[in-house]
Amino acid sequence: MPIKVGIVGYGTIGKRVADAVAMQKDMKLVGVTAHSYSFNTEVAKQKGYKIFTIGETDLKLNGINPDGGISNLLDEADIIVDATPKDTGRDNIEKLYKPKKMKAIVQGGEKHKTTGISFVAQCNYDEAINKDYVRIVSCNTTGLCRTLHAIDKAYGVQSVHATMIRRGADPGDIHHGPINAIVPVLEMPSHHGPDVQTVLHNVEIFTTALSVPSTLMHIHTVIADLKKRADVDDVVQVFKNAARVRVVRNAEHLRSTAEIIEFARDLGRLRGDMPEICVWQEAIGVTSNSHNKLLYMQAIHQESNVVPENVDCIRAMMGFKDAQKSIEMTNEVFGIK
Ligand code: NAD
Numbered sequence: 001m002p003i004k005v006g007i008v009g010y011g012t013i014g015k016r017v018a019d020a021v022a023m024q025k026d027m028k029l030v031g032v033t034a035h036s037y038s039f040n041t042e043v044a045k046q047k048g049y050k051i052f053t054i055g056e057t058d059l060k061l062n063g064i065n066p067d068g069g070i071s072n073l074l075d076e077a078d079i080i081v082d083a084t085p086k087d088t089g090r091d092n093i094e095k096l097y098k099p100k101k102m103k104a105i106v107q108g109g110e111k112h113k114t115t116g117i118s119f120v121a122q123c124n125y126d127e128a129i130n131k132d133y134v135r136i137v138s139c140n141t142t143g144l145c146r147t148l149h150a151i152d153k154a155y156g157v158q159s160v161h162a163t164m165i166r167r168g169a170d171p172g173d174i175h176h177g178p179i180n181a182i183v184p185v186l187e188m189p190s191h192h193g194p195d196v197q198t199v200l201h202n203v204e205i206f207t208t209a210l211s212v213p214s215t216l217m218h219i220h221t222v223i224a225d226l227k228k229r230a231d232v233d234d235v236v237q238v239f240k241n242a243a244r245v246r247v248v249r250n251a252e253h254l255r256s257t258a259e260i261i262e263f264a265r266d267l268g269r270l271r272g273d274m275p276e277i278c279v280w281q282e283a284i285g286v287t288s289n290s291h292n293k294l295l296y297m298q299a300i301h302q303e304s305n306v307v308p309e310n311v312d313c314i315r316a317m318m319g320f321k322d323a324q325k326s327i328e329m330t331n332e333v334f335g336i337k
Pocket of ligand 1 (some may be wrong): 088
C-alpha cells in the first residue's frame with residue numbers, strides 16, 4: 001500500500017514537495033490545500049491534484065470546485081507535510097494534527113522545540129523512524145549539515161565557524177525584496193549554529209550571517225578545525241562521495257550562483273532546481289602549516305534543497321528503516337547521482 005501524503009501550505013516548498021511525492025513509487029499524493037486562490041491553485045488543478053480548502057477561500061468565485069475541506073484531507077491522508085509560513089506549522093500541530101492523531105512534518109521556519117526532532121536524512125534518519133512530529137531544518141542548516149557531517153565522519157570536526165551570505169528574497173517573492181544593501185544579522189551567533197546542533201549534536205559551531213541583493217541561492221564560507229590532517233584531493237573525494245553534495249568547478253565555468261542555476265535549467269531539472277549542495281572545488285583549501293584547518297565555500301538552492309529531505313522523512317516516520325535505500329529512491333526521481 002502506498003503512503004498517502006497530504007500537503008498543507010502549497011507555496012515555494014509545498015508545491016515542490018507535492019510534485020516529489022507524486023513521483024515516488026511508494027507514495028500517493030492525496031491532495032494539497034488552497035488558502036486563497038492563486039496561480040498555484042490553477043497549476044495544481046491542471047496537474048490533476050485534489051484541492052482542499054483551509055479557512056474561507058475565494059476558490060469558487062474563481063471557477064475552482066474544491067474536493068473538500070482540510071478535515072477531508074486529514075481523513076484521507078496517513079501523514080501531512082505542512083509547508084505553511086513560520087509559526088503556522090506549530091499552531092497546526094496543536095489545532096489540526098494532534099486532535100486527529102495525525103503524523104505531520106513541519107519546516108525550518110518552526111523551532112526545534114515544536115517537534116523535539118530535527119531532520120537531515122544522511123545525518124540522523126533513524127531519529128525520525130516511527131515518530132509523529134518532525135521538523136525539516138532550514139535550507140541553510142540542511143546545507144551545513146550535509147557537508148559537515150561528511151567532513152566529521154572523515155576527519156572528526158573539532159570546531160566550525162561558518163558565514164551565511166543569504167539571498168535577500170526568493171525569486172517569486174515581492175514582499176521581502178529587492179534590497180539595495182548588505183544586511184548583517186546583528187546577533188551572535190546567528191541562529192544557524194545552534195540549529196545545526198539540533199541535527200549534528202556534537203559539532204561545536206559558531207555562525208554569522210548577512211543578506212545580499214540576490215534571489216538565486218545562498219553561499220556559505222566554512223572554516224573547520226579538524227581532529228585529523230586533511231589534504232585537498234581527499235576532501236574533494238569526501239564531498240564527491242557525500243549524498244546530495246555536488247562538487248562544481250570554475251574550470252567548467254560554474255563560477256557563480258547564476259551559472260549553477262543556469263546549469264540546473266540546462267539539466268532539465270523541474271523548475272530549474274538544484275537540490276544538491278554545490279561545493280566549489282577550487283575553493284577547498286587546507287592551511288599549509290598544520291593541515292588541520294579546512295576552508296570551503298558552498299552554494300545552497302534555498303527553494304529546493306529541503307525537498308528530498310521531506311520525502312525521506314515521510315518514509316522514516318511511516319516506519320521505513322533503511323536510510324540509504326530511502327535516499328537512493330528519492331534521489332532517483334530528482335535525477336541526483
Ligand atoms: P510560501 O509563503 O512560499 O508558502 C506558504 C504557503 O502556505 C502559501 O501558499 C500560503 O498561501 C499558504 N498558507 C498561508 N497560511 C496558511 C494557513 N494558515 N494554512 C494553510 N496554508 C497557508 O512559504 P515557503 O517559502 O514555502 O515556506 C514554508 C516553510 O518552509 C517555512 O517554514 C519556511 O521557513 C520554510 N522554508 C522556506 C525556504 C525558502 O527559501 N522559501 C527554504 C527552506 C525552508
